[in-house]
Amino acid sequence: MNSLDLDDCFQTALDLAKEAGLIISEAFKKAKKVEEKTSPRDLVTETDKLIEDQVISKLQELYPNHKFIGEESTAAGIKCELTNDPTWIIDPVDGTLNFVHSFPYTCISIALWVDKKPCLGVVYNPVLQQLYTARKNAGAFLNGERIRVSGKEDLSRSLVVMEMGYRPDEKKMEVVHRNAKKLIERCHGTRALGSAALDMCLVAEGAAEVYWENGLHAWDMAASVLLITEAGGVVLDITGGPHDLMNRRVLCAASPQLAQQMVQLLEVYDEDRD
Amino acid sequence: MSAEEQQQWFDFALDIAKRAGLVIKDGFEKTKTIEMKDNPRDLVTDTDKAVEALVIGEISKTFPDHKFIGEESTAAGAKCELTDSPTWIIDPVDGTMNFVHSFPYTCISLAVWCEQQPCVAVVHNPILDLTYTARKDHGAFLNGKKLSVSLKDDLSQSLVMTELWCRPDPAKMAVATANAMKVIKKCHGPRCMGSAALNMCHVAQGAAEVYYEIGIHAWDTAAASLIVREAGGVVMDMTGGPYDLMNRRVLCAANLKLAQQMVELLEVYDEDRD
Numbered sequence: 001m002n003s004l005d006l007d008d009c010f011q012t013a014l015d016l017a018k019e020a021g022l023i024i025s026e027a028f029k030k031a032k033k034v035e036e037k038t039s040p041r042d043l044v045t046e047t048d049k050l051i052e053d054q055v056i057s058k059l060q061e062l063y064p065n066h067k068f069i070g071e072e073s074t075a076a077g078i079k080c081e082l083t084n085d086p087t088w089i090i091d092p093v094d095g096t097l098n099f100v101h102s103f104p105y106t107c108i109s110i111a112l113w114v115d116k117k118p119c120l121g122v123v124y125n126p127v128l129q130q131l132y133t134a135r136k137n138a139g140a141f142l143n144g145e146r147i148r149v150s151g152k153e154d155l156s157r158s159l160v161v162m163e164m165g166y167r168p169d170e171k172k173m174e175v176v177h178r179n180a181k182k183l184i185e186r187c188h189g190t191r192a193l194g195s196a197a198l199d200m201c202l203v204a205e206g207a208a209e210v211y212w213e214n215g216l217h218a219w220d221m222a223a224s225v226l227l228i229t230e231a232g233g234v235v236l237d238i239t240g241g242p243h244d245l246m247n248r249r250v251l252c253a254a255s256p257q258l259a260q261q262m263v264q265l266l267e268v269y270d271e272d273r274d
Numbered sequence: 275m276s277a278e279e280q281q282q283w284f285d286f287a288l289d290i291a292k293r294a295g296l297v298i299k300d301g302f303e304k305t306k307t308i309e310m311k312d313n314p315r316d317l318v319t320d321t322d323k324a325v326e327a328l329v330i331g332e333i334s335k336t337f338p339d340h341k342f343i344g345e346e347s348t349a350a351g352a353k354c355e356l357t358d359s360p361t362w363i364i365d366p367v368d369g370t371m372n373f374v375h376s377f378p379y380t381c382i383s384l385a386v387w388c389e390q391q392p393c394v395a396v397v398h399n400p401i402l403d404l405t406y407t408a409r410k411d412h413g414a415f416l417n418g419k420k421l422s423v424s425l426k427d428d429l430s431q432s433l434v435m436t437e438l439w440c441r442p443d444p445a446k447m448a449v450a451t452a453n454a455m456k457v458i459k460k461c462h463g464p465r466c467m468g469s470a471a472l473n474m475c476h477v478a479q480g481a482a483e484v485y486y487e488i489g490i491h492a493w494d495t496a497a498a499s500l501i502v503r504e505a506g507g508v509v510m511d512m513t514g515g516p517y518d519l520m521n522r523r524v525l526c527a528a529n530l531k532l533a534q535q536m537v538e539l540l541e542v543y544d545e546d547r548d
Contacts, residue, residue, distance in 0.1 A: 040430065041462060097463050101424070101433050103481040128402060150375070156314065159375050164438070164454070165463050177455065180438065188315060189371050190438050192466045207377040 004086055006112075006119060009063070010135055013110045013122045016058060020051045020108040021126030024093060028127055032100050037075055039168060043096050048072055051092035051108065059088050069274075071219045080218065080274045082245060084115045089222035094123075095195030104128055109197040111222035113245075121223030123197045132201045132227055140204050140230035149233035150206040153257040158209035160187045161199040167215065175214070175267045182265050200224035200252055204231040209254040210262055212238055218245045218274045228252045234259045238268045246274045275360070275388045283337075283360070283386045284394045284409050290332050294325045294382045295400030298367060302401055306374055311349060313442060317370045322346055325366035325382060333362050340386075343548075345493045354492065354548045356519060358389045363496035368397075369469030378402055383471040385497035387519075395497035395504075397471045406475045406501050414478050414504035423507040423528040424480040429535045432483035432528075434461040435473040441489065449541045450488065456539050470524075474498035477526050478505035484536055486512055488523040492548045495524045502526045508533050512542050520548040 027047045034043050052072040059066065067087040074080045088110065093099050095106040107125040111118055123132040132147075134140040140147050152158050160183050167173045184190055191208060193199060196216045202208040204227040213220075225235045225243060235243045238251045240263035248271035253259035301321035309318050326346040333340060341357065344364040348354045362384065367373050369380040378401040386394040395414075397406040406421075408414040414421040426432050434457050441447040458464050465482060467473055471494055473485045478501045499509045499517060509517045512525045514537040522545035527533035 097433070101462070101481060101483075102479075103433055103465065103476065159371070159377060159468075164458055166458050181451065184438055184440050188375070189468060190466060191377065191468055192438075192464060194433075194463060194465055202377065205376075207375060209375075 004114065006135065009112055010120050012059070012062060013112065013120060014133070016055050017108050017110055017122045017124040017131070020055060020092065021124050023047060023051055024099070024106065024108065025126045028099065028102055028106070034100055041097060041166060043100055044072065044075065045093070045096065045100065047099070048093045048096060052090060055090055055092065055110065056088075069218060071217065074274070080246070082113065082116055082218070087113045089113060089219050091197065091219035094197040094220055098194045103194065105193045105195050105198055107195060107198050109219065109223045111226065113222065118222060118226035121226040123201055123223050123227065125198060130201075132204065134223075134227045134230040136226065136230070138230070140227045142201075142205055147205040147231050149203060149228065149231045149254040150209055151232070151254055152209045153255045155186050155258060155261045156188060158187050158254070158258060159189050159191055159207070161191045161193070161202055161208045161211040163192050163194065163196070163199070163213060172215075172269050175269050179266050186265070196220035197224045200228055203233055203252050203254060204228045206231075206254070209258055210252070212251040212262060212266065214238060214249050214269060215271055216248060216250065221245070221250050225250065225252070236263070238266050239263065248273065275393060280393055280409055284407070286333070286336060287384050287386060287394050287396045288405075288407060290329050291382050291384050291396040291398040291405070294329055294366065295398050297321060297325050297328065298373070298380065298382060299400040302373060302376055302380070308374055315371065315439060317374055318346065318349065319367070319370065319374065321373065322367045322370060326364055329362075329364055329366065329384065343492060345491065348548070354520070356387065356390055356492075360386055360388045362386055363493050365471065365493035368471040368494060369467075372468045377468060379467045379469045379472050381469060381471055383493065383497045385500065387496065392496060392500035395500040397475050397497050397501065399472060406478065406498070408501040408504040410500065410504070412504070414501045416475070416479055421479050421501070421505040423478060423502070423505050424483050425528070426483050427529050427531040429460050429484075429532060430462060432461050432532060433463050433465055433481070435465045435467065435476060435482045435485040437466050437468065437470075437473075437487055446543050449543050453540050460539065470494035471498045474502055474524075474526055477507055477528065478502045480528070483528045483532055484526070486525045486536060486540060488512065488543060489545055490522060490524060492519045495519065499524070499526070512540050513537065522547065
């Protein structure tokens with residue numbers, strides 16, 4: 001492997017996130033041109049495509065040997081494959097439904113994975129001006145200030161972030177419903193803000209204790225999983241096994257004890273892998 | 275109430291809300307002293323009490339003839355009664371659960387009602403520095419920028435804000451859950467932020483199209499109801515009847531057409547009046 005200058009990569013990720021942030025902020029206030037992808041709730045806008053093209057082009061120019069996994073490229077048919085090679089994983093606009101509604105909870109997410117592990121992550125919400133960053137073994141930060149998970153171990157004192165959005169498959173919707181019911185009865189409170197990457201950031205900063213999702217994509221979590229582990233939290237598969245970036249699920253928690261309580265409660269269903 | 279009085283009350287409300295915001299922000303970053311009120315999810319902190327005491331103290335000095343309805347005063351036994359007299363309705367920390375968790379959606383909500391109608395409203399989130407204001411017949415604003423509700427009138431294209439929390443009464447819980455499931459199936463997406471006042475403000479700013487809830491209190495909606503109406507939205511009872519400040523429920527929407535779609539969908543149960 002050619003030498004990898006991670007300082008340089010991190011600075012590049014920051015610069016690209018900020019440039020993308022300007023585009024998102026501008027477009028946020030205006031009417032958007034929206035297309036449906038797989039369903040009326042699975043949307044893409046010109047902004048998603050523009051940002052992804054811009055980010056990938058710039059990264060290809062700077063790092064011609066690196067690989068890429070991007071939400072819109074994958075939607076366009078490019079194979080989604082994680083190897084040991086340095087791989088940039090990009091969600092140009094996470095929370096596209098929020099973006100379309102001008103609901104101020106949307107972000108760009110950029111991660112670099114090497115040897116199938118995350119080594120840097122940037123999640124930037126330009127509407128609320130929240131810049132989350134992490135580098136392996138160097139901590140997690142929000143707008144330059146160190147963040148840590150809350151460390152709570154008791155589900156009854158924990159805020160659980162979970163998205164209750166509609167899934168077309170009845171059986172899957174029933175699992176979501178049953179899981180939600182169990183959690184509502186046991187936890188301190190539930191929250192849903194509509195962006196997986198930012199939901200996970202809430203756990204990293206200690207504002208919530210748990211996030212889980214069955215159905216998200218690699219690009220939604222590639223950066224945020226590092227933010228959580230660098231903030232002292234745990235990231236697992238919902239079954240309790242190790243986290244698998246491509247299996248469409250994640251469970252993150254402020255402590256291993258909390259994660260175990262969740263594993264014991266939650267039902268799981270399989271989605272097609274990324 | 276004269277135009278001059280309305281302006282004077284508004285200027286005072288804004289100023290005291292900002293001062294209260296400093297107290298909230300200071301408390302937000304620290305460990306909180308928490309007491310349970312009715313149940314483990316119904317909390318009050320020293321900050322709630324300090325803010326309410328500050329606000330009522332200052333208002334009493336300047337407007338000695340005015341009346342008050344405050345969350346913590348009511349909890350301490352003060353009668354919750356709305357007359358024609360100018361009445362300040364105060365939620366010192368809306369989203370106390372969020373405040374306790376350092377989850378950044380918390381605010382002071384301050385309204386002045388006169389002749390049993392809202393005439394001045396301030397909702398201030400000092401953590402994200404978001405200040406929503408309204409004066410009757412003068413529009414609604416966020417950080418000085420004029421607000422307008424969304425133009426969408428189709429529930430399937432609408433974001434619906436609500437809260438999914440554990441109601442101890444199983445019959446009430448069943449209704450709340452059934453409502454949530456119906457809404458999730460029909461709407462574009464559900465969102466839960468944990469603060470009634472801020473949920474309503476998001477409808478006012480056009481970021482979401484609907485908010486409904488059973489179980490809130492007068493002080494949760496007293497200000498935000500004016501903000502929604504001044505932004506062009508509608509506020510009513512979940513049964514379709516007129517908004518009743520004291521009946522523990524609210525439905526607000528970007529327009530009547532959306533509100534009607536919700537009224538047809540939702541079941542209602544009664545709570546003890548404020």
